[in-house]
Amino acid sequence: MSSTRFNGKISSIEGKTPFLIGVAGGTASGKSTVCARIMEKLGQVDVDHTERKVVTISQDSFYRELTPAEKIKALKGQYNFDHPDAFNDELIYKTLQDILAGKKVNIPVYDFRTNSRVENENYTIYPADVVLFEGILVFYFPEIRNLFHMKLFVDTDSDTRLARRVPRDINERGRDLEQVLNQYMNFVKPAFEEFCLPTKKHADVIIPRGADNTVAIDLIVHHIWDILHGTHDSHMSKLHLSKRRDSSCSDTLSR
Numbered sequence: 001m002s003s004t005r006f007n008g009k010i011s012s013i014e015g016k017t018p019f020l021i022g023v024a025g026g027t028a029s030g031k032s033t034v035c036a037r038i039m040e041k042l043g044q045v046d047v048d049h050t051e052r053k054v055v056t057i058s059q060d061s062f063y064r065e066l067t068p069a070e071k072i073k074a075l076k077g078q079y080n081f082d083h084p085d086a087f088n089d090e091l092i093y094k095t096l097q098d099i100l101a102g103k104k105v106n107i108p109v110y111d112f113r114t115n116s117r118v119e120n121e122n123y124t125i126y127p128a129d130v131v132l133f134e135g136i137l138v139f140y141f142p143e144i145r146n147l148f149h150m151k152l153f154v155d156t157d158s159d160t161r162l163a164r165r166v167p168r169d170i171n172e173r174g175r176d177l178e179q180v181l182n183q184y185m186n187f188v189k190p191a192f193e194e195f196c197l198p199t200k201k202h203a204d205v206i207i208p209r210g211a212d213n214t215v216a217i218d219l220i221v222h223h224i225w226d227i228l229h230g231t232h233d234s235h236m237s238k239l240h241l242s243k244r245r246d247s248s249c250s251d252t253l254s255r
């Protein structure tokens with residue numbers, strides 16, 4: 001099956017409520033890759049960040065600052081980054097609320113090599129039409145979960161995820177093999193089973209095999225497109241339609 005591509009650009013309206021999509025799934029399940037595919041198919045490649053209508057934010061940006069003792073543990077792979085307590089859920093909630101209110105937000109920059117935020121560095125997310133928020137525990141906190149208009153769960157088997165995580169953590173996150181495997185066995189795997197996997201039941205759409213599942217991604221992209229263009233009969237589409245009534249939306253959709 002050939003994949004669908006949307007050539008039309010989504011037009012933006014000041015003060016709109018963005019369509020907020022949560023993307024959960026285990027580590028290295030392909031959450032970021034799925035978000036990248038959705039952005040590509042919505043025609044968001046090569047768009048300047050100030051003009052972008054679809055943006056992705058990672059929950060990883062919201063890890064809490066560690067104490068000096070926790071930092072020492074983290075460097076030895078002995079800190080549990082997969083437990084809900086590792087995240088600053090208040091900041092996530094506030095940021096998503098600001099996004100829903102159509103505000104510009106600053107997102108912290110996280111460095112996996114140092115297990116901490118990059119000091120005094122943020123990146124700005126400008127008001128967009130579609131905001132994807134991806135992470136292992138984005139459906140864990142009920143207040144945060146309830147903010148999403150659509151919830152996706154990327155369901156990739158554990159062997160594949162481990163096989164992807166090992167080279168990624170060694171090549172991109174400055175780890176060695178022993179550290180990656182110890183962290184996986186002691187924290188990542190048990191926390192996935194206790195905190196992440198049970199949130200799958202909250203998903204509207206489960207995406208088996210992640211980004212390989214082009215059929216699922218195409219269906220999701222069509223649904224987003226229909227909602228944003230008012231061709232889908234739902235509460236959300238009415239909300240977006242009414243907010244868009246004054247706009248001269250001349251987007252085209254080529255299939």
Ligand SMILES: Nc1ncnc2c1ncn2[C@@H]1O[C@H](COP(=O)(O)OP(=O)(O)O)[C@@H](O)[C@H]1O
Binds near residue numbers: 025029032210
């Ligand atoms: N369908 C796929 N086929 C092959 N490699 C993939 C696929 N999806 C993701 N990857 C690779 O696996 C690793 C983790 O993917 P990523 O999308 O970053 O996962 P997550 O965001 O869930 O941690 C990355 O190195 C990525 O390039």
Ligand SMILES: O=c1ccn([C@@H]2O[C@H](COP(=O)(O)O)[C@@H](O)[C@H]2O)c(=O)[nH]1
Binds near residue numbers: 112114115116
């Ligand atoms: O300092 C850190 C912070 C997080 N991790 C691991 O990252 C994954 C979550 O990121 P994914 O991109 O979804 O894989 C999580 O499993 C943590 O264990 C880390 O190793 N160090």
